[in-house]
Amino acid sequence: MGLDGLGSSSYGPEAALTILIPLGAAGLTYLGPVMGCIIALLAILYFSYRQTLAAYPTSGGAYAVAKENLGEYPSLLTASALMIDYVLNVAVGVSAGVGALVSAVPDLHPYILPLCLAIVAFVTIANLRGTGEAGWLFALPTYVFIACFLGVIGYGLFRIVTEGDPQPVVTPPALAAPAGAAGLWLLMHAFASGCTAMTGVEAVSNGVSSFREPVIKNAYMTLTIIVVVLGLLLAGIATLATSFDIGAMDQTRDGYQSVLSQLLGAVTGYNGFYYVAMTSLLCILCLSANTSFVGFPRICRMIAADGYLPKAFAQPGRRLVFTAGILFLSALACLLLVAFGGITEKLIPLFAIGAFLTFTVSQTGMVVHWRRQEKKRPGKLTMNAVGAVATGIALVVIMLAKFTEGAWITLIAVPLTIGVLKAVKNYYNSLDKELRQPGPIELDEVEPPxxxxxxxxxxxxxxxxxxxxxxxxxxxxxxxxxxxxxxxxxxxxxxxxxxxxxxxxxxxxxxxxxxxxxxxxxxxxxxxxxxxxxxxxxxxxxxxxxxxxxxxxxxxxxxxxxxxxxxxxxxxxxxxxxxxxxxxxxxxxxxxxxxxxxxxxx
Amino acid sequence: MGLDGLGSSSYGPEAALTILIPLGAAGLTYLGPVMGCIIALLAILYFSYRQTLAAYPTSGGAYAVAKENLGEYPSLLTASALMIDYVLNVAVGVSAGVGALVSAVPDLHPYILPLCLAIVAFVTIANLRGTGEAGWLFALPTYVFIACFLGVIGYGLFRIVTEGDPQPVVTPPALAAPAGAAGLWLLMHAFASGCTAMTGVEAVSNGVSSFREPVIKNAYMTLTIIVVVLGLLLAGIATLATSFDIGAMDQTRDGYQSVLSQLLGAVTGYNGFYYVAMTSLLCILCLSANTSFVGFPRICRMIAADGYLPKAFAQPGRRLVFTAGILFLSALACLLLVAFGGITEKLIPLFAIGAFLTFTVSQTGMVVHWRRQEKKRPGKLTMNAVGAVATGIALVVIMLAKFTEGAWITLIAVPLTIGVLKAVKNYYNSLDKELRQPGPIELDEVEPPxxxxxxxxxxxxxxxxxxxxxxxxxxxxxxxxxxxxxxxxxxxxxxxxxxxxxxxxxxxxxxxxxxxxxxxxxxxxxxxxxxxxxxxxxxxxxxxxxxxxxxxxxxxxxxxxxxxxxxxxxxxxxxxxxxxxxxxxxxxxxxxxxxxxxxxxx
Missing domain, CATH: 3.40.50.620 (HUPs)
Structure with a gap:
């Protein structure tokens, strides 16, 4: 669990830097403030999600919160935002993983899309067979990733402190010439893109029921670890990128290097350590995609149990996995990857909307929850209210900044999904009504046929x-x-x-x-x-x-x-x-x- | 009917010339004798098939002859040879048609295989919808084809007679340098390949039942027209190719020109007439492939009615066409085209075997037929015996000459098909035995369930x-x-x-x-x-x-x-x-x- 919280630390800063490309080297000076805002938002999110975990320990997650506190339509809104989110999480995680792969092995650059689809197929098959037993397989790359990148950041900071203005071991490609001036609009864009770094937080609360006893304590700990590591990584990457003059590159062009790849090269050079670190990055991004394969079928099952999705989604298959949910997720993710050519940057705008929509609705639900409690707890209410307002503002910023870049797709997909969910529910309702048998059996004709x-x-x-x-x-x-x-x-x-x-x-x-x-x-x-x-x-x-x-x-x-x-x-x-x-x-x-x-x- | 008898006049000489490539210009001197043998064989075939038509006017064709006169296994041999033949006829006709197309429009050369598959798909769909009403669609290109090519041959002969050694309007590509000496082996090869020119004769007798009254007279006339036109075309093409130094080219190489395309260019030049003639050639070759779509479902129906093929083949579909047979033929033809890249030359060896196997078995059956008649007719018997021996010799020649070039595939496919047919029959027999109800119903238990x-x-x-x-x-x-x-x-x-x-x-x-x-x-x-x-x-x-x-x-x-x-x-x-x-x-x-x-x- 929580793995995709860490994976998102790699594409969040990169996405923000991509927006700052037009500023050239000057853009780097704005990276610090933008990342500062993002980390502040992350902190708010942390404290308000702690409360969600405590209040909904069994079946936590935004859908449960919205269903109980806000009624049918908000819960459907959350459901569709969550479903879309899970799909995008697969697409973005896999495409960012392939981005890391082609950074390390440039020869693979022409095969970005086939590589993406192959990874989705692999993860799908693994999940259809059931992945329960492979705990260490998940833990190992996570620990390696944390160790490598916190190590690099530590070493990089150490070089900055001791050398003052350190020379990169491998000089990153020169930044583009400035093509425009920094403005609030551009910074909003960068903030909106960078916000995708925290999409993983929601996964923890959706996955609470799978934690070991004591559930809440373990969930707390996981959330804390994720948020702390994520914060450290974001702050560290922002600092190092500024010091070593590292900017984002265009993934569609040959010779592409992801920000983390450039950063590793600049701090330590292209040695064995580089390849270990990049491998762990690839693994953790694929595992972050894998999180969706756990969460999506589970949320589909909850929605199907309420009658808003076909019953097949609530039916475990032969290996006790929810086959229908897994295949549906896989098909949608492949569709998205094909539509956007497997390029992370193009998927980011869609992703940010869904995630922050979910955050906002979930926090609002928590506010209603606290107001309904007999024993008023104004502190907790305020905390969630702050969270709702902060994520709401972020949502509006993202919507404004990213509308033409693809966010409109999410804005169409959400009401469409709600419509489908509602139509399914209506069908089942009318079916129930048609088949309900209110009275005793009528036996007026028992003649043989x-x-x-x-x-x-x-x-x-x-x-x-x-x-x-x-x-x-x-x-x-x-x-x-x-x-x-x-x-x-x-x-x-x-x-x-x-x-x-x-x-x-x-x-x-x-x-x-x-x-x-x-x-x-x-x-x-x-x-x-x-x-x-x-x-x-x-x-x-x-x-x-x-x-x-x-x-x-x-x-x-x-x-x-x-x-x-x-x-x-x-x-x-x-x-x-x-x-x-x-x-x-x-x-x-x-x-x-x-x-x-x-x-x-x- | 009989259209594919004419279509085969285009790829027969080409196939023979292809074999003569290694001889360079010297090869052309052997084309005349080889074509002479082929035309002689055609004449024998004509007279013996006239007798088949007269003896089996309703459901003519080799399968009916073999079934009645030779027993189960020879009839299955004929059935499988015929089925394989029909499939190869589609593949060869379509690939030769596309060969004509890429000769006229060299830009299309890279798309040989996709063009072949598209034509098969088109013919399949047309036949699934039923093509009965479109008689003029069939007749027009046939008449244009006959007029154009007999005209060109006439004009070419006129030029040879008047000019002595006429200069080609467009000089055909130079012939390859001689790479070997002429030998009996090579001439046998050329004969074997050229024999595919007469594969269309069988189609007439299989299609007798679809002729208008008076059936036999119409069938006779069609057979006569086909054989005469075919003979004229073959003789004319051989003469002109020799005079104008026209050799075969490699279809897999860019810049390929079929023999007829070179011949048209040499005699008249690349003018409007050339394009009309080449279009009629493309049409007639596609129509020759279409003949299989009439014949194959019909033969499958006969075989299925005897219990050797699944019953679905005997079941007319909604538009009174035999859907199963058409789809099966189409699938097999596409498979062959893909396997051989849509190159006519590679398909020819497989084709010749099947056709001559059918000829031989059918003629042998006729011999037995005449011997069984009470009123002995030694003249007719002798005629069919000559046919059987001649086609048998040709079959042996083809088998020897073409074994390693693909004829072995047919030699494996024939017994395999016989095995499948026999297995199907066995299945239905044991089913009948299992389900047969010999006596009155047993009513010992009529208690309600x-x-x-x-x-x-x-x-x-x-x-x-x-x-x-x-x-x-x-x-x-x-x-x-x-x-x-x-x-x-x-x-x-x-x-x-x-x-x-x-x-x-x-x-x-x-x-x-x-x-x-x-x-x-x-x-x-x-x-x-x-x-x-x-x-x-x-x-x-x-x-x-x-x-x-x-x-x-x-x-x-x-x-x-x-x-x-x-x-x-x-x-x-x-x-x-x-x-x-x-x-x-x-x-x-x-x-x-x-x-x-x-x-x-x-």
């Missing part, structure tokens, strides 16, 4: 069907659908009638049963159900009170290739009868398992 | 199922599969039992019916059928004589999106019960059409 046995010829399949039909009703009619016309057909008809009389009617009469009738119905076309439905209509008109059961003998295929060799006429007829038949029509399948039962009698 | 109604909760779906169950048997058990354990489940259980007692058992008892029982079965996992099958096993043990019917209430979806919103648990349970249940188990689907029936009662 008219049973129609559909047959192609008189064989053991039809024999079994007729035998079963006689056990459920005395009124059995065998229906033979005649495909051909002409003299040949007439001859076959006569033979069948004779056979029927000899092999069915006479034995039945001998047993004292009402003999089953044989009807021959012309069905010249492919659609067998039409003449049958006409017959059923006539039967209905004659005896409107009685049910009609259509018996379809069907061979059961056990091997896939048997499906090629059989026409499955029975299955098709069944589907059509079910679809077009009236409410009194029931379809009975009498199975025959090929070559498993009844050895050939001759 | 035990009816199990599967329900998720007590609603209108389960009400309808229980009502239907009561009409077919007094012994009804409602089975509620309980997913959860624990105190919550216990409470739900109690509520359901109370409801059952009040809403079902009491009304049933009041009507004097045996009240349906309620059973709660724990089914903690996803596989609902297992606990149900265990219950059925127990019921079977208690009353081994009785049937068990499982009623599954199912919502019928009318819109595709409803499938997303429903879990289809009922459908899955039904499939599993049918697959794993015993012979006494019958599955009944009680349908509920969503929002069409029973308006919400509340």
């Amino acid at each position: 008219t049973v129609l046995v559909v047959m192609e010829e008189w064989n053991r399949l039809s024999e079994r069907a007729v035998k079963f039909a006689l056990t459920i009703s005395p009124d059995v009619v065998a229906v033979h659908l005649v495909r051909l016309g002409g003299p040949e057909a007439d001859e076959g008809e006569k033979a069948l009638r004779d056979q029927w009389c000899r092999d069915v009617e006479e034995p039945a009469a001998a047993k004292g049963l009402q003999p089953p009738r044989l009807m021959l119905i012309p069905a010249p076309y492919r659609e067998l159900h039409e003449p049958l439905l006409r017959l059923i209509e006539k039967l209905d008109a004659d005896a409107p009170e009685r049910h009609v059961a259509v018996l379809i003998p069907q061979t059961v295929k056990e091997k896939w290739w048997q499906n090629i060799l059989h026409m499955n006429r029975g299955g098709r007829l069944r589907a059509q009868l079910l679809k077009f038949g009236g409410p009194r029509l029931t379809v009975v399948t009498v199975p025959w398992r090929l070559s498993r039962e009844g050895k050939p009698s001759a | 035990t009816v199990l109604v599967v329900m998720e909760e007590w609603n209108r779906l389960s009400e309808r199922a229980v009502k239907f169950a009561l009409t077919i048997s007094p012994d009804v058990v409602a089975v509620h599969l309980v997913r959860l354990g624990g105190p919550e489940a216990d409470e739900g259980e109690k509520a359901l039992r109370d409801q059952w007692c009040r809403d079902v058992e009491e009304p049933a008892a009041a009507k004097g019916l045996q009240p349906p029982r309620l059973m709660l079965i724990p089914a903690p996992y996803r596989e609902l059928h297992e606990p149900l099958l265990r219950l059925i096993e127990k019921l079977d043990a208690d009353a081994p004589e009785r049937h068990v019917a499982v009623l599954i209430p199912q919502t019928v979806k009318e819109k595709w999106w409803q499938n997303i919103l429903h879990m289809n648990r009922g459908g899955r349970l039904r499939a599993q019960l049918l697959k794993f249940g015993g012979p006494r188990l019958t599955v009944v689907t009680v349908p509920w059409r969503l929002s069409r029936e029973g308006k919400p009662s509340a």
Whole structure:
């Protein structure tokens, strides 16, 4: 848990620096103040999320808070913002990871998009198989990442203190010539982009239920560690980037180096340590994407349990993972990556909106929560109110700054998602209403049904069907659908009638049963159900009170290739009868398992 | 009909010339004799096929001849050779057509394979929709093709006669330097390749039934026209190619020009006439591929009617075309084109084998046919015997010459196909044996079945199922599969039992019916059928004589999106019960059409 809180420390500063590119070297002087604002916001977020954790320890997270405190629409707003967020978290995490990879191995630069999709596919498969047992696999790169980058930052600060103006080991690429002046607008942009650095905080509170006992204490500790490490990393990166003149580069261009890659190069050079650090960065970014694969199915399950998503999302698959949620997340993330070519910078504006929307709604919910408590706790209320206002302001800034750069997509996607969720809920509601059975069963008609046995010829399949039909009703009619016309057909008809009389009617009469009738119905076309439905209509008109059961003998295929060799006429007829038949029509399948039962009698 | 007989005149000489490439200019001197042999063979084939047409006017073709006269395995041999032939005819026709296209428009050369696949897709779609009405569409390019190329040949011969050694208008590319000496082996190769020019003859006799009355006269005329035009074209092309020093080029190389394209250029130059002629060539080659789309489904239907292919091949689709055959042909042709990169020359060796195998078997069948006739007709017998020997010799030559160049693929594919056909027949035979019902119906057990109604909760779906169950048997058990354990489940259980007692058992008892029982079965996992099958096993043990019917209430979806919103648990349970249940188990689907029936009662 909390891994994506750390992963976001790598693309947050980079995103902010990307915005400052037009300022050239001058832009670096503004990085400090921008990052200061971001760290201050992070601190506010920390204290207000501590309170959320304490108040909603079992099923924490913004959706639960909004559902309980703000009502249906705010909770749907949060749900859709969260879902979109999780998808973007995968896309951004993977694309930033590939960004780190192509920084370290420039030869891979032409393959950014295929690499992204391959990583998503890998993570998807891993999650479909269940990843529960691999705790150390998650912990190791995290610790290596923290150790490497805090180490580099420490060493870099040490060099700044001892050398004054330290020379970079590998000089970062020259910064672009200034193309514009710094303005509030540009700084707002940089702030908005940098804010993506704290998208990971929400994950902790959504994942509370998976912490070990004592839950709240562990969640507190994780949140504290993440926020402290994140703060240190952000502050350190900002300081070092300013000292070593490191700016952002364009990921679409060949020769791209991420900010952290340049920073490692400048402080320590391209040595073994560099590759260890970059590998841990790649791993932690992929793991941060993986967090979504835990969180998204879980939130989908909560939403589906409330009836706003198809029930399949609430249904654990064979390995107890929520297959539907995982596949849906994977498909959406791949779609986004393809749409934006796997370039982190282009995905950032979409991401920031969703995250801060969630923050704001969740904090507002907490304010309502505290107001509803009987025992007023003005301190806690104020804390969450400050959080709500601060994230709300940030949200407005991001929305204004990033609108044309892609934030509009999120602004369209959120209401669209809400609409879909609401439509699903309405469907299930009307279904419930339609199917609800308020009173006792009505038993005015218990006459046996008219049973129609559909047959192609008189064989053991039809024999079994007729035998079963006689056990459920005395009124059995065998229906033979005649495909051909002409003299040949007439001859076959006569033979069948004779056979029927000899092999069915006479034995039945001998047993004292009402003999089953044989009807021959012309069905010249492919659609067998039409003449049958006409017959059923006539039967209905004659005896409107009685049910009609259509018996379809069907061979059961056990091997896939048997499906090629059989026409499955029975299955098709069944589907059509079910679809077009009236409410009194029931379809009975009498199975025959090929070559498993009844050895050939001759 | 017969169109592909003309199309093959374009790739036959080209294929022969391709073999002569290593001889350089000297190769051209051998083209005349090789083409002479081929035209002689064509004449033999003409006279023996006239007799086939007369003897088998209704369902002519090699398969019918072999089936009647030679027995099962020769007929299967013919069937598989014919099927493979039809597939290769599509592949060769389309690739030669694209060869003509890239000769005329060299910019398209890099797109040979995509163009081939696009044409196959187009022809497939046209045939799936039915092409019956478009007679003029077929006739026009044929007449234009015949007029253009006979015209060019006439004009070229006129120039040769008047000018002696005529100068080409556009000089064809220089012939390669001789890389080897002419030998019998090489000439055999050239003959084998050139023989593909006559692959179209078989199509006429397979298509006899589609000729207008008087059938035989029309078929005769078509065969005569094809053979005469084909002979003229082959002789003319051979003469002109020799005079104008035209050789074959490598289709895989950029700048490729087919032999006919060079010939047109040499005789008349690259003018408007050239483009009209090349367009008609492209059309006629695509139409020759189209012939397979008529013939292949028809032969598949004949084979399927005899039980050697899945029954789906004998089943006309909605537009009275044989969908299965068309799609199968299209898939195989695309596979071949992809495997050989759409290069005509590589496909030729495979093609020649299949065609001559068919010729030989068919002629042999005719020999047997004449011997069986009471009225001996030694003249006709001799004619077909000559045909059989000549095509047999050609077959051996082709096999020897082309073995390593791909003919081995056909030699493997033929027995493989025979094996598959025979296996299909065996399957249907054993199926017939298993299902055949020799005697009267056995009616020792007509007790009503035990009816199990599967329900998720007590609603209108389960009400309808229980009502239907009561009409077919007094012994009804409602089975509620309980997913959860624990105190919550216990409470739900109690509520359901109370409801059952009040809403079902009491009304049933009041009507004097045996009240349906309620059973709660724990089914903690996803596989609902297992606990149900265990219950059925127990019921079977208690009353081994009785049937068990499982009623599954199912919502019928009318819109595709409803499938997303429903879990289809009922459908899955039904499939599993049918697959794993015993012979006494019958599955009944009680349908509920969503929002069409029973308006919400509340």
